[in-house]
Amino acid sequence: MNVEMDKNSRKTSPISHYNVVFAFVLVICIIGQVKSDGSDHKYKSGDSVPLYANKVGPFHNPSETYRYFDLPFCSPAHIKDKKEALGEILNGDRLVSAPYKLDFLEDKESEIACKKRLTKEEVTKFREAVTKDYYFQMYYDDLPFWGFLGKVDKEGKTDPNEYKYYLFKHLHFEILHDKDHVIEINARTDPNALVDITEDTKVDVDFMYSVKWKETSTPFEKRMEKYSQSSSLPHHLEIHWFSIINSCVTVLLLTGFLATILMRVLKNDFVKYAHDEEEADDQEECGWKYIHGDVFRFPKYKTFLAAAIGSGTQLFTLTLFIFIMALVGVFYPYNRGALFTALVVIYALTSGIAGYTAASFYCQLEGTNWVRNLLLTGGLFCGPLFLTFCFLNTVAIAYTATAALPFGTIVVIFLIWALVTSPLLVLGGIAGKNGKAEFQAPCRTTKYPREIPPLPWYRGTLPQMAMAGFLPFSAIYIELYYIFASIWGHRIYTIYSILFIVFIILLIVTAFITVALTYFQLASEDHKWWWRSFLCGGSTGLFIYGYCLYYYYARSDMSGFMQTSFFFGYMACICYGFFLMLGMVGFRASLFFVRHIYRSIKCE
Template identity: 50%
Template sequence: MNEGNRSWASGAVPSTPYKDRAKYLSTTGFFPETLEIHWLSVINSMVLVFLLIGFVIIILSRILKHDFNHMNDDEGDENPEEENGWKIIHTDVFRFPNHRALFCSILGVGSQFLSIFTGILIFAVCGMFTVHRHGSLMASGVILYAFTSCVAGYMSGRMYRQLQGEHWVWNIILTASLFTVPFFLIWFIINSFAWAYGTTQALPYTTVLILAFMWLFVGFPLTVLGGIFGKNWAANFDAPCRTKNIAREIPQVAWYRSSLVRMLVGGFLPFSAISVELYYIFSTFWGREQYTLYGILMIVFIILLSVTACISIALTYFQLAAEDYRWWWRSIITSGSTGAFVFFYAVFFYFNRSKMNGTLQTMQFFGYTLIACYVFFLMLGTVGFFASLRFIRYIYVNIKMD
């Protein structure tokens, strides 16, 4: 159509309906181009899981079967000096650890985050998080953290009661503040700098008050309530072996059996199972893309837990075979050391893969990454401990002792 010196054309422009835009974005752009890499990473991780499970089931079962047969054949021999390895420390292996309040608090908060991650992944697979629901993932995480505080209180109080702890009030306070206090300190520093820079990333004081009231009137009371139930409903600790009053001397071990080597092995193998997916998570969280492959993420999460449990069982067995019964804290530290590898990868990503710069961006990246790695430590350390505990109960309940 012409009008004077101006001309224009009119017509229908095809567009994607609003309700189908999330589906359109999930089938174009960043992730579909690399979908084969995702599945290749999942397949490689599953192979690692099968190898580790095969190692734990076949190799350890053969070793344990040989040990059981040897012990049962020599049942009439009363000379204890002929025993060696994990069998000789049966009177020390269930000796309770030091710092029980902190120990049980880690298990409680780790169980809580395991519940949170499971819930978020279930919501994500069901389609609750889309590009049009801005902040829905973060809001779900905050709500789940508040309402799963009862899980932390229950698990911590239950374990503290089983380990014959006496300072119950301190245990509950430590459980409630084990994650909240470090998170608040880091967040307060970052948010203060964001306020100083005048950015919109700084939370307004009204939001801060809402979060504080949610923790004070929902999270903390549920932690106390869960601790009360855990303390009152906990049974006595089920130890197949009695513990002597005098602890056995621990022999020296070679360098390749040291705690540092166990931490490197216990952290690297679970990290290798999620390293590829970590790149895409970092790229979307600190970039402009939207993560949409939640089904693959759930598979990777299950693989991560499986690898962590298998590695913890294997490393615990080798530690007991070296006549070292201090497995309680070691199982948490070696399994939770995956968080350190995630942090090292984050440093590599920041300097070699991202284009972030400036004081505020650097503080946000490393501050929130440090919190995420701390969560990894708590959650995977809890998985490693309970896997090792179940394994140790199994092997000692099947041997014959006086």
Template identity: 40%
Template sequence: MVGRLRSPNSIAAVIAFIILAAAPAFASESDHKYQPDDPVTLWVNKVGPYNNPQETYNYYSLPFCQPGENPSHKWGGLGEVLGGNELIDSQIELKFQKNVEKASICSIELDDAKVKQFKDAIDSSYWFEFFIDDLPLWAFVGEVGKTDESKHYLFTHKSMNVTYNGDQIIHVNLTQASPKMLEPGKMLDMTFSVKWIPTNVTFAHRFDIYLDYPFFEHQIHWFSIFNSFMMVIFLTGLVSMILMRTLRNDYAKYAREDDDMETLERDASEESGWKLVHGDVFRPPRYLVLLSSLVGTGAQLSLLVLLVILLAIVGMLYVGRGAIQTTFILCYAFTSFISGYVSGGLYSRSGGKRWIKSMILTASLFPFLCFGVGFALNTIAIFYRSLAAIPFGTMVVVFVIWAFISFPLTLLGTVFGRNWSGAPNNPCRVKTIPRPIPEKKWYLTPSIVSLMGGLLPFGSIFIEMYFVFTSFWNYKVYYVYGFMLLVFVILVIVTVCVTIVGTYFLLNAENYHWQWTSFASAASTAAYVYLYSIYYYYVKTKMSGFFQTSFYFGYTLMFCLGIGILCGAVGYLGSSLFVRRIYKNIKCD
């Protein structure tokens, strides 16, 4: 069986399957060029409460005009399905550059059940989404009476304005009109009209209308970036000044060889701090397998985030439905070599022997954490019959990507890490008997150092978190990936600086358990992000209901898990370099 899985034909088939699954996310509906009277498809997508972005349902779950038998579906790729999209041909006849004054879609005969469905939808502020030539249209289902809120009105006319430049569609707009009161036994004629309007806007700029420039490029956004840069300059300067001056003095005292006996005795009686734990500072930490797996995964996530941001800047991934999700999944798979390499090298250098266990944990830790949260959310979505439920076929595609790309690359990276960077190279020899750790003041304990370590990194990104959260939860298109790149670089620098300071204080307190503390100190940034998400939920949104609340905090939990592992790895790696550097220049007899 193993031989069959590794045969060239099987591998080629898997790669072809993945390419076909991912490619539609970057492909257009066609070449986006039409001739006069060419058919233009109006795709219906989803419907749901406006205040609950993830609570979406099939458009035809409401008793709208149904299409004929076997309407065509448009599957746009892995990311589009994960985003809860299901495009169905409305079979409403549109032709390029052909105006339609008023045409019938169908007639709806209202009964008690249909009236109740529409009334419940209107009370919940249901909106729907259509697509024409990959451009979205949005509108509300109906409205309540302006003077009498017990009366509900359904919009029965869809007025579409389509602007075009030559043979290409540039912009679409949908206006709902002709509201009719909902009453059982009433017959409603559903109609539409289309007006084609020429424009000079080029195809390259047709998506600009969906970008909220005043919101994302507001002066507070620029100010937050400037403020974070000032924090970086101040913090790096402070770290350099304090640590270099302190360490220089320590080195000078510790390296003296020709002092008189009195000076040596005085120095010996005064000596304390990080120098005294040189025989224990490189002692392997507890739960080495878990720590090495987390650090390897965090290193991979760091590269992944950087890669996706750069691709988004170059390729404008925000234009395509689900393009960001697809890019993230594929880039995660193809960067798995990094997690294996970092994890395998760290585990081997620390004396670990069960490298297969380490490799398996590294390959599966983050995906399975996300799978656990996703499985719970998917169960809720299935119960609600929501489009947010992930189809079984999509799960198979994701599993295939993990099993045939991510897992083998992690294995390969682990092998390379063990052989190329796995040799122990500690500057100081580890003593046989562990040194007892003296009691220190409460603020020098690992728990306090870990808790306080995430404050400044969170402070450097919390303004950007507002824009990211608003994009994801409040229907705005995030496009300022240049800002995100700057914030990501700032986050990495601040995290490294803060973690180095925390590690130095811990070692000065003669506590040599710096490995987990440095990781937790940086990872605590995620805890503050999650606390901010709770504030954002109650203050900045109008979400309600078990479904949306579950998805909000479930998605945020996965997001914070990623941030925590990423920052933890960055903090650990920075502290590791710092610790090796300071102990490299002392005598470790």
């Protein structure tokens, strides 16, 4: 049996100074790639090549993984834990020395790894693992390979009580090499070497393995291409491209059509208002010009709005730099933990952007309690994420899963937050407070606000959010499946160029649809557009979370309390991050648009 993973086959803004920091982060992430004990990956005949067992777990529940020796396998006399980086631990990796010895260029036939007498409890434990379709993962010279623990024989049987359960006891390793490098490793089980674990009886097991070395012409630099090709769904890649292009063209055509209509309407408005000014200065105004004295009236809860814009800006910056790193090849397949390390480090170092943006905008809105605003900015995203982590980590501890972070890792993350994130947030806030400019309003705000006329139900906040989120979501929903299959499955996402194009289209469509809805809101003489534009821009995040429900129940086989809580808990945090980021994009686009149209007319 081939056990590949796919079972079915102002003042000078301080922001500019962060460029140096980002470059530094990029270098750190590139040179901080995980390496094996053989740092140059070169070996001579008979050299020991590092082999580590990582984890085991049910195939359909990627978050529910356990240490390899949590199952009663034969363990070496001295189990050696591999020292792991922060990102590896966050990824749930717990590498330990494996019970097999695969020396470089040494063939072996039917070597005994160990002999063990399984107790009734151990047989029951193995049978439960086989029933749940457990797999194991190992790393040989940083090359991952997988296998299943056993199989269930259901042939000709309809009653589950009649099923037969077997444990594989012989692994055959086929290793390809290019002179002094390991290029590829495959693991297969001997279909005839089975141990019957159907009954709760003691069983004697000889865990066997064999090794066969073969030479290949594949160079060392291309040894990871195997995982890229198999995980990018090569048979469906053209269909994937076609689907994405078709979706993008449809959305862009619709967006362009609506943009043309909006531009014509605006042009007619400008001509009409200019004509009215020439005919009679005392003529009663109507439409969006009528509320020029209220449109730049500062909104309620401006502390929250400024904090949300600051957090959204930080997340937007984080996303851009993650894309840059992905496009230059930092996140090559199975560069273990690189993505999590980059997320933690870049988020910490970009907190100054959040502080600067939030404090600067808050002070432009004539806010006085900038310290409270700064505290709210720091906790707006991290607060819900921390609470979610506390709950899910407790669940993982109860399950004794590898997703439970060790105390030392939690301390490291806390120190990063206390020594890097918080100080940079404060420094950015101080710079934003001291370097703020006046709010640029082309119209003078009246002393008292005008009354907003009664509006139909579909012009309410929730219907507008639904309309605003649907179009951007329709541009990305095809790509969501592949992303979910990577995050919550065993696929590897490598086609970042497609993802980057989709992300750019998402930003464009979000900005446009929010601007269009803002115009219609102002044309209805509703001047409370500030929060509405942010909520409409961020509403795509709610659609993505709705897709989570569909994916979980219709497109995946995930089950169990731990996997369910991890999926919906962390996806809630991700979608909330999208809400803040896209809300910021929608608000910024609307603010630019509102300033532009009111500069274009004469308002007294």
